[in-house]
Amino acid sequence: MGEKGKKILVGVDEGEESGYALSWCLQNLLSHSNSEDTLILLFAKTPLPIYSAIDSTGYLFSQNIVATMDTYANQVADAVMQKASTLCSTFNHQAKVETMVEHGDPRDVICQVAERLKVDLLVLGSHGYGLIKRAFLGSVSQHCAQQVKCPVLIVKKPTN
Template sequence: MAENKGRKILVAVDEGEESAYALSWCLNNFISPRNSKDTLILLFAKKPLAVYSAMDSTGYIFSSSIIASMERYGNEVAERVMDKATRICKEFSDEVKVETMVENGDPRDVICEVAERLKVEFLVMGSHGYGLIKRAFLGSVSSHCAQNVTCPVLIVKNPKPPAAAAAHH
């Protein structure tokens, strides 16, 4: 790869501390604070609404205002996540080129699809550190992406124990 060619680095972000830590780690270990030609692409996958039809199993018809408020909430979450992520980047350096993307869909599919479509050099993501049982039911987004994208994937684990695990001690 040519020295002067900037890299496109895709960073998957969500509401969790794990993704904020992964973004900070990426900035501190991958990016030059000055003269960097790299572009960080921050991606938030907005999960689809759980309401697939206007009627739920009890026969109750959801009003368009309820669906609209659920949609608005999803947009507010996306906005909060992006504000936090771009603030982390700005605190690191004003020189870093940052692009933001919000895509709708299952994070597993969205992250893989965007990584391939944009032909990024790296995919960086946090690890939620789910236990075996939870991972079996929920599936690991990071494992799925690591197996399905063609670029190198960096899964950053937060060295601090998850708050839930710490609370049990």
């Protein structure tokens, strides 16, 4: 980035698309960054749906299962952030790297954080959040590109 103190927000998740988008950003946008730039890695932890506590027969899931699901969600968040942070350290840049884990629908979380932190650029993979989630949630990148006011960079992972 050309100016001092730019904030770049990157949406990260467990998919390969977001890893590729982060790599592209590090290689192409941050290779000349100065030490005042900040790269913010954001992971949205989708809340357990309300119906997850009740199975199809109407019985309550045991507390054990709910706790296990929550633990799993935290482990995913930790793993994603660990992987993203490691990726950041493999590229030559001077930007400060921060991580954020927020609860909520990725579409809402990303837009809210982008506005709240007044970021200069939002970077997203084009097919984030997996095939199944995308079917329910719609395209995260498309939604965010329409909603946020800052420039949005959508990076697709080459299919070859």
